[in-house]
Amino acid sequence: MQEILFNFISKYVSLTEDEQNALVSLDIFRSVKKGTTLLKEGQKSKESYFVLKGCIRTYYVLDGEEKTTAFYTEMEAFTPPCVINKTPSEYYISCVEDTILTVSNSDMEVEVNSKFPKFEIMCRILSEELLAKQRIDFDEFKTSSPEQRYLNLLQSRPDLIQRVPQHQLASFLGIKPQSLSRLRARITEKDKG
């Protein structure tokens, strides 16, 4: 499992053995069961995550309804906005599947970054990349219809459609579960004709 993390890091910086050991000694690997809630609305947190195996999602509860806005799967890292802004969380984070991830906290990161400037550089590059990636996702969302969004997802993350419940997918696509059902029926109807 550690190798997955080091493999990921190696895309950004190359670590010495000392640096690798420093990372391992932080004891950041966690296994969490499907359904576990990692963060609740209203809580404060300093934790960042990196998914080694499995799937976690973020969702808001608005008017008593769950609104899923993101899924993070293998090799994806993220830091909740509440950690950056030092505010109570506006959303929940929970595990869609049994998941193995790393959990780091921002105090720890400050320390590591000052000891190893390499990590600072990695965090900068990673943030810039994620920002660019998210910008493109957002733009694509804005400029597409729900049906196009679903078809895009089918292309870009086909695994998600298999491993995630439909009603969570629906709000991820910005629509109601009934609309997703209908939209899927419409597409398979088109395929026939």
Added chain:
Amino acid sequence: MQEILFNFISKYVSLTEDEQNALVSLDIFRSVKKGTTLLKEGQKSKESYFVLKGCIRTYYVLDGEEKTTAFYTEMEAFTPPCVINKTPSEYYISCVEDTILTVSNSDMEVEVNSKFPKFEIMCRILSEELLAKQRIDFDEFKTSSPEQRYLNLLQSRPDLIQRVPQHQLASFLGIKPQSLSRLRARITEKDKG
């Protein structure tokens, strides 16, 4: 004008006079006329921007139609995804108003960052903040109807509605200009009743 930039930077790191001078000597301040195109689809670029005064927007041309996805105004910084990914740009950047901005390029930034680690830290913090901010914007967009999005914008960036053409606002809100007109009429109708 320089003071606006230094004022912005001081929110992240404090610069010595030497560092300030180093920045000024890079000659990054530009004035651009309304309507100027800063970047075209298909072009490669290494430029990042920081708006001191005015407004610039990013837009795609899809099926011959302009789709505006973002506006950047006073005190906002951004780096186009194509700069990060080193790919040809998928969109255009142009000036909505006469604008004063800083233009830096990524080679220059690599150099400055290695000379002054402070900048590296600033870039990391800034990217993390922008990522969190954009995440919240995206989530809000996903979980709102077009009408709610317009009302949100009215709260969060009322200036935009004044300074930007309606048809650009419409695609920024993910709808057609006619729908924005209708939606506005609907709202003022509600206000009366």
Added chain:
DNA sequence: TACATTACTTAACTTAAGTGAACGAGATTA
């Protein structure tokens, strides 16, 4: 096993966005 709960689909109806067309106001150009 029986019962309850949740997930997904389908249907009928409502609401709002997309589409195509027309119009007037302003700005731009010949």
Added chain:
DNA sequence: TAATCTCGTTCACTTAAGTTAAGTAATGTA
């Protein structure tokens, strides 16, 4: 000045998403 173009609005019509409700399948629980 007249002609043209762009922009914003309105209208009638079409299309698709939201809403409410019902039914079925799958899952979890006593």
